[in-house]
Amino acid sequence: MFAFLFICSLLVPLSMTLLGKRWSEKPPADIQGLSGYRTAMAKLNQDTWCYAHKIWGRMCFVIGIILIIGTIAFLIYIRNYSNFETLVTYWVFTQIVILALTVIPTEIQLKKVFTKTGQRK
Structure with missing residues (x-):
């Protein structure tokens, strides 16, 4: 049971890390598609789309790495509870x-x- 829960608990941080790295370098091509950082502000135009993925990707990559380390430490600490x-x-x-x-x-x-219309300030 420990191995199964260990793998399951790493799915979110691994996804954050992998998607963060990928999308910070190359966002999904289609703004109208089903994947990507999909807020109204991010979907205004190609510039906002790329910028949002760069910012979100970098942040998720770092947070994902931190969560991977934290998750491994946490699971090892509580494994006998x-x-x-x-x-x-x-x-x-x-x-x-x-x-x-x-x-x-x-x-x-x-x-x-x-700006609210998607133009750079």
Whole structure:
């Protein structure tokens, strides 16, 4: 059970790291597609799209690395606890919340650099 939960708990940080690295260098080509950092501000034009992915990608790459290290340390520390499964579940939900919160600084940065119509300030 430990190995399964170990792998599952690394899915979010590994996804953050891999997508962050990929999208910071090469964002998805289609703004109207199904993948990518898809907020209204990011989808205004190609410039906002690329900038949002660069900012979000760099941030997720760094946070993903930190979460990978933190997850490994946390799981090794709690592996003998009787409520191990519950603690891992809470940890994964915490990772998801951290991933969702990456939208806030990305949108703040977009609003600093671009106007509401997508023109650079």
